[in-house]
Amino acid sequence: MKIWIDGKLLPEEEAKIGVLDHGLLYGDGCFEGIRVYNGRIFKLQSHLERMWQSAERIRLDLPFTHEVIADAVRETVEVNGVTNGYLRLVFTRGVGTLGLHPFLCPKPSVFVIADTIKLYPPELYEEGMKIIVADRPRIPRECLDPQIKSLNYLNNILAKIEAIDAGVLEALMLNIDGWVSECTGDNIFVVKDGRLSTPPVDAGILDGITRRFVMNELCPALGLPIEERMMRLEEVLDADEVFLTGTAAEVIGVSRVDDHVIGGGGVGSITTRLVEEFRARTSENAPEN
Numbered sequence: 603m604k605i606w607i608d609g610k611l612l613p614e615e616e617a618k619i620g621v622l623d624h625g626l627l628y629g630d631g632c633f634e635g636i637r638v639y640n641g642r643i644f645k646l647q648s649h650l651e652r653m654w655q656s657a658e659r660i661r662l663d664l665p666f667t668h669e670v671i672a673d674a675v676r677e678t679v680e681v682n683g684v685t686n687g688y689l690r691l692v693f694t695r696g697v698g699t700l701g702l703h704p705f706l707c708p709k710p711s712v713f714v715i716a717d718t719i720k721l722y723p724p725e726l727y728e729e730g731m732k733i734i735v736a737d738r739p740r741i742p743r744e745c746l747d748p749q750i751k752s753l754n755y756l757n758n759i760l761a762k763i764e765a766i767d768a769g770v771l772e773a774l775m776l777n778i779d780g781w782v783s784e785c786t787g788d789n790i791f792v793v794k795d796g797r798l799s800t801p802p803v804d805a806g807i808l809d810g811i812t813r814r815f816v817m818n819e820l821c822p823a824l825g826l827p828i829e830e831r832m833m834r835l836e837e838v839l840d841a842d843e844v845f846l847t848g849t850a851a852e853v854i855g856v857s858r859v860d861d862h863v864i865g866g867g868g869v870g871s872i873t874t875r876l877v878e879e880f881r882a883r884t885s886e887n888a889p890e891n
């Protein structure tokens with residue numbers, strides 16, 4: 603595998619980040635996970651915009667333009683012969699001193715990895731996925747805005763460990779005021795009486811690119827009404843259908859939350875229509891914008 607790192611394509615063994623890089627020492631940096639479908643980079647522009655937004659919010663100035671990074675992403679996909687896979691784009695603060703001071707790191711690093719992807723097991727897409735509600739709340743926006751897709755994912759990882767300990771793969775996180783926010787690596791939607799809802803960015807979530815694709819493109823195409831609104835856990839438990847969205851997960855139905863069976867306990871009909879529409883749109887000319 604070849605990795606694009608700071609302007610060069612290097613063999614995997616030679617692509618290195620220093621031990622004094624603040625991305626490693628402090629999680630000071632940001633990243634994007636991006637899918638490749640049929641050689642097309644799904645929603646590349648949206649991912650680049652979000653990446654730059656994350657970088658600006660942590661005051662990380664890059665020595666590369668949008669175009670250079672877009673070309674780097676395409677080059678990495680091509681040279682590794684990835685037609686269907688997953689990309690990881692990472693900006694780190696760069697090498698500095700042992701103190702926190704970010705501006706003593708003179709040169710940020712950028713790297714791009716293009717690889718295959720391990721999805722949730724296929725049977726979960728058929729039967730629905732079981733999730734739990736994490737005890738640990740999502741970190742408040744005032745402390746670390748989840749809109750910054752930073753290299754510090756420990757809030758999510760600790761909730762993910764709760765899920766793994768409970769024998770499932772995903773955990774729903776509430777915010778500190780008890781409102782539904784998002785899962786550790788996926789956004790959440792509920793369906794009640796044919797109407798879809800999802801928590802707003804104000805609930806303290808990452809504004810997922812798959813979430814926006816579902817809200818702004820798939821729902822209108824299928825004539826499904828969708829709104830963003832604050833919701834309590836009870837609304838998730840009482841929903842007819844619950845599904846999650848994410849770059850890796852795509853669209854996946856939820857059959858149980860803790861001990862509560864959702865709807866009929868399988869994947870609901872609206873979720874199924876969305877999964878099919880998602881697959882149809884990514885199987886041929888996956889939109890790059």
Ligand code: PMP
Binds near residue numbers: 758
């Ligand atoms: N929330 C969190 C915390 C995530 O890490 C992700 C995945 N990156 C998502 C939601 C889903 O976002 P997207 O659709 O952009 O992958």
